[in-house]
Amino acid sequence: xxxxxxxxxxxxxxxxxxxxxxxxxxxxxxxxxxxxxxxxxxxxxxxxxxxxxxxxxxxxxxxxxxxxxxxxxxxxxxxxxxxxxxxxxxxxxxxxxxxxxxxxxxxxxxxxxxxxxxxxxx
Amino acid sequence: xxxxxxxxxxxxxxxxxxxxxxxxxxxxxxxxxxxxxxxxxxxxxxxxxxxxxxxxxxxxxxxxxxxxxxxxxxxxxxxxxxxxxxxxxxxxxxxxxxxxxxxxxxx
Numbered sequence: 363x364x365x366x367x368x369x370x371x372x373x374x375x376x377x378x379x380x381x382x383x384x385x386x387x388x389x390x391x392x393x394x395x396x397x398x399x400x401x402x403x404x405x406x407x408x409x410x411x412x413x414x415x416x417x418x419x420x421x422x423x424x425x426x427x428x429x430x431x432x433x434x435x436x437x438x439x440x441x442x443x444x445x446x447x448x449x450x451x452x453x454x455x456x457x458x459x460x461x462x463x464x465x466x467x468x469x470x471x472x473x474x475x476x477x478x479x480x481x482x483x484x
Numbered sequence: 485x486x487x488x489x490x491x492x493x494x495x496x497x498x499x500x501x502x503x504x505x506x507x508x509x510x511x512x513x514x515x516x517x518x519x520x521x522x523x524x525x526x527x528x529x530x531x532x533x534x535x536x537x538x539x540x541x542x543x544x545x546x547x548x549x550x551x552x553x554x555x556x557x558x559x560x561x562x563x564x565x566x567x568x569x570x571x572x573x574x575x576x577x578x579x580x581x582x583x584x585x586x587x588x589x590x591x
Contacts, residue, residue: 406571406582406583407520407571409582412580467579468575469575470530470533471530472530474528
């Protein structure tokens with residue numbers, strides 16, 4: 363079964379750090395570009411970051427650049443998002459998604475996880 | 485920066501009727517547009533990519549059209565499971581960007 367399963371969501375104080383994980387199954391992870399997309403409570407979708415299948419290239423929305431780091435471990439089929447210097451405006455459900463793209467990060471997201479809630483609050 | 489505008493923001497439709505959603509890009513994006521459906525408490529689901537190609541397993545009542553700056557998602561005969569929020573997403577220009585969402589409600 364094709365599946366993405368996020369973990370690591372939590373309540374964290376402003377300025378704190380958190381690492382999200384996304385375990386993939388049922389498709390060839392090593393050849394799949396992957397992404398994180400977030401959704402603030404009651405709001406729309408926002409692309410956050412993407413990474414190529416090899417992990418050689420990464421891309422970020424301006425609002426998280428320098429604070430978030432996307433990475434992957436193709437030996438254990440897992441995607442990560444390290445989030446540092448967290449702000450209240452980072453509060454959202456974070457979805458892991460497979461990116462279908464000829465040129466990363468320009469593509470559509472065809473497989474989604476259920477999401478992990480990150481709350482930044484004191 | 486590119487802006488994606490989805491209209492209407494909300495649409496009330498009776499089951500069996502047709503629903504039409506519009507997505508406008510502030511710059512031309514060729515046919516690099518996707519549509520997603522999201523139900524409460526669930527992850528989004530890809531419906532359409534390349535402006536008009538249905539994703540795997542998507543029923544034929546969903547169709548997409550358009551190119552350049554004007555795009556349309558049509559649901560030909562609404563079923564109960566189609567009442568949801570719909571998003572468009574462009575992937576031609578930096579950064580990849582979603583439109584604001586359009587809620588399809590039961591009339």
